[in-house]
Amino acid sequence: MNTPQGRDALQKMFSNAKAALGDSWRTALLVNAERVSTPLVVRMLxxxxxNADTKQPFRLVDNxxxxxxxxAKLQRLIRPEVMKKSSVLCGDFPESMVELVQERIKGEGWVNTRAERIDAQNSGLETGSFTHVTLNIAFHVIPDSEAALDGTDSIRILKPGGHLGFTTWHLFPGYVADLEGAFKSFSFDAPxxxxxxxxxxxxxxxxxxxKKTLEAKGLxxxxxxxxxxxxxxDSAEELISxxxxxxxxxxxxxxxxxxRREHPEEEVLGLIQEFLEKKYEGKGWDTTWVSLIASGRVPA
Incomplete structure (x- = not known):
């Protein structure tokens, strides 16, 4: 999948997540955020x-x-009196993601938080202007990840003494084995x-x-x-959704x-659901996630 074709397909997918997931896209993203991403974010923060003991105001950008x-986690974690003196900038490239976060900011009453369309590879944000930079499950899918990490962005925009924190996948998510097993079960050759x-x-x-890369970058x-x-x-239908x-x-x-013409998406989704329902006997199951949690500090 680490091919030009795979990278192009992935970027198109992220750029149009709303269309790719249909009417269920918002629910799917929010449920996955709560179940999958929140444990990673808690450890990263x-x-x-x-954390709950933070007393100093901060200026954070989440790319x-x-x-x-x-x-969302910062709103629940940080003391209100500290949050009132802090600021959070949520940045993403797909407009659909930015719009979703803007809706959450307004609907959930997030304090001192805004969302903007930002290219993590070249944000245009001011050098040395943030105390914290975070990227959750992002670096490994950013086309020019070196630019996103180095002088163009993440490290560049941190103040002296500022902190970088990020997460990536360390092992294949558990659902990948389920999908691979489903594809192998098809009556036709399904790469x-x-x-x-x-x-x-x-x-x-x-x-x-x-670790060596962050140290080599001077952190x-x-x-x-x-x-x-x-x-x-909860179910095969949920995983597919x-x-x-x-x-x-x-x-x-x-x-x-x-x-793809011979076996359109609707057929494939039906076959996957059939495989999973048989494998898990129509019941729910637990799936495994193994992530890498990294952090470093710019010299003061």
């Missing part, structure tokens, strides 16, 4: 010194913000390929590579840990136009 998991990253630079799943107090957790899937965008990505990346 703790590593960069943001590749998705459904706004980081901002299935998966990659932990689509960016051509680096090895974002490797703890040692990430101090570098810490890279691995976090494993489970999330519950939440990950239909990923299934479509696999089909667009690995299948020929002819194969």
């Amino acid at each position: 703790e590593q960069i010194g943001l 590749g913000c998705g459904a706004g998991v980081v901002a 299935f390929q998966w990659a932990l990253q689509t960016t051509p630079w680096g090895d974002w799943a490797d703890v040692n590579w990430v 101090e107090d570098v810490k890279v840990d691995v976090l494993a957790h489970l999330s519950h899937v 939440h990950f239909s965008m990923i299934i479509k990505w696999v089909m667009n990346s690995c299948w020929s136009d002819e194969l």
Whole structure:
């Protein structure tokens, strides 16, 4: 999947998440955010010194913000008197994601938080203007991840003494094995390929590579840990609803136009549901997530 075709398909998917998921897109993103991303975000924020005991105001930008998991957690985690003196900027490239977070800011009453369309590879944000920069499940799918990390963005926009925190996948998510098993069960040849990253630079799943890279970029107090957790899937139908965008990505990346015409998405989703219902006997199940949690500090 770490091919030009795979990268192009992934970028199109992220750029039009709303169309890819249909009417269920908002629910799918928010449920996944709560079940999958929140445990990662809690650990990441703790590593960069943001928790219930935080007393100093901060200025944070969350790039590749998705459904706004980081901002949502900060609203619940940080004391109101500290949050009133702080600011959070949620940035993402797809307009659909930015609009979703803007709706949440207004609807949920998030304090001192705004959402803007930002390219993590070249944000245009002021040098040395933030105390914290976060990226949750992002670096490994940013086309130019080196620019997003280095002088063009994340490190560049941090103040002296500022903190960078991010997460990536360390191992394949558990649902990938389920999807691969489903594809293998089809009565026709259904190619299935998966990659932990689509960016051509680096090895974002490797703890040692990430640690050495952050240190080479001049960061101090570098810490890279691995976090494993489970999330519950209520049914085969739910998994397909939440990950239909990923299934479509696999089909667009690995299948020929002819194969997609012969076996359209609706048929494939039905076959996957049939496989999962048989495998899990029509019941729910737990799926595994193993992530890399990294942090570092710009010298004061």
